[in-house]
Amino acid sequence: MPYGFSFDISRISKSFFKELARVATEKNIHRKMGERARNLAEKFRVHQITGLDVSDALMLVEDFVDIYARNLSEREKFLETKKRALFLPHCSRKYMDNRCQARFDPEIPSYQCAQCSPDCLVNQATTLGKERQYDVYVLAGSSCVLKILKNHSYEGVVGVACSQELMMGGNYIGKNSLRGQAVPLTKNGCANTWFSMENLKRTL
Ligand code: SF4
Ligand code: SF4
Secondary structure: OOOOOOOEOOOOOHHHHHHHHHHHHOOOOHHHOHHHHHHHHHHOOHHHHHOOOHHHHHHHHHHHHHHHHHHHHHHHHHHOOOOEEEEEEHHHOOOOOOOOOOEEEOOOOEEEOOOOOOOOHHHHHHHHHHHOOOEEEEEOOOHHHHHHHHHOOOOEEEEEEOHHHHHHHHHHOOHHHOEEEEEEOOEOOOOOOEOOHHHHHHHO
């Protein structure tokens, strides 16, 4: 970080992420895997597909390795947690203007989806989270996280956000026994962003 902020990795081969997870399982190498991250970035044409320059693409790959490695190392303890929250990003709402009927409650602080559009990713993820007994929050920014965590004694959280926010959010994990899992956005840019519902389902 920081790399050019608007990019779309949805077209990168799924094998890239599998390979990333495999590499990340090789304990303690993910922080010093510069050459291997470079090879992966080249092999999967990350900079051509995202439009990021080569060094930014490499940083993006390194952040993803960190995120996947943390997910793997947290997974066992996360599965033992009972009281859980799901944090969704407001940028994945179908509408970012007043066509979105969600009400923002500053006291929580969170948007509350009014389910105006069945094809809205935040709507679908909210339903999925509630079905799995998660408290669901649609966050306007990472500053909301601290207040929510202070007011509730969650044992586990699943955060959906861009890699930059997830890297910062990682600081909360491990504190007060909080365990976490992360689902990175596959399309960045603070509006009309996207994440994989399949990945979210697996993670929850
Ligand atoms: S479905 Fe919910 S989050 Fe999506 S646009 Fe409508 S109110 Fe907003
Ligand atoms: S892209 Fe990242 S920083 Fe921007 S609104 Fe979404 S989660 Fe927040």
